[in-house]
Amino acid sequence: MASPPGAGPPPAGGPAATRQNDPPTGRRRAIRWGRVVFLAVTVWVVVSMLVVFFRGFTQARLRGEAEQVAAQYQPSLGAGWYPLEVDQFPSAAGASRPVWIGLNYSRAAVSTLDLRPGWHRLSLRLSPVSCAGGQPPRVSVQQGRTTVGHLALAPGWSWYAVRLDGGPRHISLHYSCVLTQRIPGLGLQGARTLAVALAGIRGTG
Amino acid sequence: MRVPLATGELTADPARRTARRPVPAPTDLDRWILACFVAWLIVVGIGLFVCLRVFAPSLSLHQGFRNIVVNSDAGWLRQIDVRGYQWTGSTNVTSDIAFLPLYPLVVGALHALGLGWNGSAFLVSALCQGLMLVLLGRLLVASQASTAQVKWAIGFALLYPAALFAVTGFATSMLGLLVVGALLAHRRGHVTLAFVVAGLATAVYYTALALPVALVVAEVRARGVRAVLSPLGVGRMLLGVSGVVGFMVYLGARFHHPFASLAVQQAWTGTASLGTVLRRMVTLSPVPNGVLGYIGQRQLADLSHLLDAPFLLLLIVAAVWLLSGRHGIETWLLAGGAALVLYNSAKAGYPFSVIRLSYPFWLVLPMNARFRGLLDRLSWAIPYLGCLAISCFWLTLLAQRLFTD
Numbered sequence: 333m334a335s336p337p338g339a340g341p342p343p344a345g346g347p348a349a350t351r352q353n354d355p356p357t358g359r360r361r362a363i364r365w366g367r368v369v370f371l372a373v374t375v376w377v378v379v380s381m382l383v384v385f386f387r388g389f390t391q392a393r394l395r396g397e398a399e400q401v402a403a404q405y406q407p408s409l410g411a412g413w414y415p416l417e418v419d420q421f422p423s424a425a426g427a428s429r430p431v432w433i434g435l436n437y438s439r440a441a442v443s444t445l446d447l448r449p450g451w452h453r454l455s456l457r458l459s460p461v462s463c464a465g466g467q468p469p470r471v472s473v474q475q476g477r478t479t480v481g482h483l484a485l486a487p488g489w490s491w492y493a494v495r496l497d498g499g500p501r502h503i504s505l506h507y508s509c510v511l512t513q514r515i516p517g518l519g520l521q522g523a524r525t526l527a528v529a530l531a532g533i534r535g536t537g
Numbered sequence: 538m539r540v541p542l543a544t545g546e547l548t549a550d551p552a553r554r555t556a557r558r559p560v561p562a563p564t565d566l567d568r569w570i571l572a573c574f575v576a577w578l579i580v581v582g583i584g585l586f587v588c589l590r591v592f593a594p595s596l597s598l599h600q601g602f603r604n605i606v607v608n609s610d611a612g613w614l615r616q617i618d619v620r621g622y623q624w625t626g627s628t629n630v631t632s633d634i635a636f637l638p639l640y641p642l643v644v645g646a647l648h649a650l651g652l653g654w655n656g657s658a659f660l661v662s663a664l665c666q667g668l669m670l671v672l673l674g675r676l677l678v679a680s681q682a683s684t685a686q687v688k689w690a691i692g693f694a695l696l697y698p699a700a701l702f703a704v705t706g707f708a709t710s711m712l713g714l715l716v717v718g719a720l721l722a723h724r725r726g727h728v729t730l731a732f733v734v735a736g737l738a739t740a741v742y743y744t745a746l747a748l749p750v751a752l753v754v755a756e757v758r759a760r761g762v763r764a765v766l767s768p769l770g771v772g773r774m775l776l777g778v779s780g781v782v783g784f785m786v787y788l789g790a791r792f793h794h795p796f797a798s799l800a801v802q803q804a805w806t807g808t809a810s811l812g813t814v815l816r817r818m819v820t821l822s823p824v825p826n827g828v829l830g831y832i833g834q835r836q837l838a839d840l841s842h843l844l845d846a847p848f849l850l851l852l853i854v855a856a857v858w859l860l861s862g863r864h865g866i867e868t869w870l871l872a873g874g875a876a877l878v879l880y881n882s883a884k885a886g887y888p889f890s891v892i893r894l895s896y897p898f899w900l901v902l903p904m905n906a907r908f909r910g911l912l913d914r915l916s917w918a919i920p921y922l923g924c925l926a927i928s929c930f931w932l933t934l935l936a937q938r939l940f941t942d
Binding site for chain 2: 374
């Protein structure tokens with residue numbers, strides 16, 4: 333005699349088999365679809381982020397290398413400089429891609445440098461910020477109170493050298509003109525005063 | 538210590554309206570939360586004092602704490618109170634019209650009573666945070682969270698890095714208060730009040746626009762589209778965005794440009810086209826860009842963006858995970874908030890103030906039963922220690938008046 337539904341022993345498969353025989357409810361379907369959507373979105377998120385990361389990694393590495401190069405001369409900077417930043421500039425003629433340069437913008441009409449012992453010749457890699465009225469920007473280099481050089485800056489990045497005397501180890505750069513530039517930035521309300529960008533310091537004996 | 542919860546006073550079902558009653562007396566839970574908050578204020582005060590002595594020894598104590606209160610964006614809010622909204626007409630130059638008016642209005646009102654601006658701002662932020670924590674406790678109790686879950690959630694709300702803005706002139710804690718207040722009002726069946734509070738929230742931060750959206754979705758799911766499109770429903774929706782709409786009316790009258798505040802945001806977040814922003818949103822590129830930015834330049838701002846990146850990723854993952862299961866208004870709030878925070882970040886190209894802007898959306902997640910279940914299964918140690926580490930780092934930044942996010 334056949335048992336009435338639900339009155340007999342549980343099927344061989346146990347409770348799991350009972351669940352398989354149950355008609356799927358709307359809630360269960362929704363949860364399964366939810367899992368599918370969540371998994372699909374997770375896969376999409378992981379893949380797209382990895383693609384963006386690896387596509388940008390080379391540029392980030394080049395930018396990091398530029399910062400490392402610029403970090404080497406940071407101890408020589410005195411007063412009158414903004415913190416190190418890494419910007420992208422057009423490279424020399426013939427190259428196809430812009431290059432990353434680590435630089436410090438001057439902060440006021442005068443900036444200072446601290447020389448290392450034994451330096452008799454100082455080379456600076458500078459780029460001018462254009463003066464109002466198109467005047468050619470000039471930099472007067474003073475060692476202590478003695479003027480050791482006058483630099484007429486050309487557009488773009490160039491190395492400029494001055495010969496030092498055996499005097500104080502303190503150099504000041506006096507700019508013929510400064511540019512007041514408003515910088516939209518995070519919480520930065522004021523403008524900043526710029527004259528040159530410095531991207532390298534070399535000293536030789 | 539076991540904290541008794543006054544669950545009997547609250548209903549978990551929004552359909553069961555509770556009768557209007559006077560403001561409930563403080564419960565043991567409220568007192569426990571306020572004690573935790575006072576202890577937090579003392580610990581943060583000592584932490585800031587030590588950081589000021591170590592990192593800014595040249596400043597007097599008064600100067601140091603003043604700098605902490607008006608750190609970063611707080612300077613803009615102070616400027617609004619001191620000289621009123623000013624705009625040159627350029628959308629490429631940062632301007633105080635980018636900041637919404639409710640927080641400066643409230644601080645300004647207190648300031649007008651004779652208290653200094655810095656003290657007023659600190660008082661408003663700290664009071665908002667304390668009240669927000671009490672309401673959060675009540676909200677989670679009403680959502681049937683267990684004692685342990687409520688305590689963990691309150692602890693998380695205090696350890697989360699953006700909680701530190703409760704001692705600054707930022708509007709973060711005010712936004713948290715209004716978000717939690719609106720959800721609690723909605724939970725208790727005071728729908729119109731919930732929309733009114735949401736309207737106030739939209740006069741604090743643009744990310745608060747997620748709140749009226751979540752309320753509307755909750756109303757549609759509970760009562761259907763017709764109820765929402767009825768005169769009462771439309772009126773409530775207008776109330777829900779009244780803060781930001783009111784500010785736009787003011788901008789239109791004052792500067793003849795109702796959308797000037799939105800337009801000037803590009804001075805912070807850049808001028809990327811809508812197509813670029815959408816592409817960045819779909820690929821979540823701000824998250825890897827936060828990491829790449831720090832690889833490219835290890836400056837303080839890049840470190841802040843790097844710290845923001847995992848929070849942005851978690852925000853998106855949490856929204857998708859909760860949307861894929863049983864959920865309520867907290868999930869729609871999280872989803873809307875995540876979309877706005879992601880939009881901001883995609884516009885800027887990096888994770889943009891994610892930790893701060895997403896604070897209210899994290900706070901209310903324990904309303905979700907699925908989320909609470911996850912919290913019972915997983916250890917709280919990792920989020921607690923991670924948030925504690927960032928909070929300690931932020932303390933040093935605040936003392937040095939450096940960039941926090």
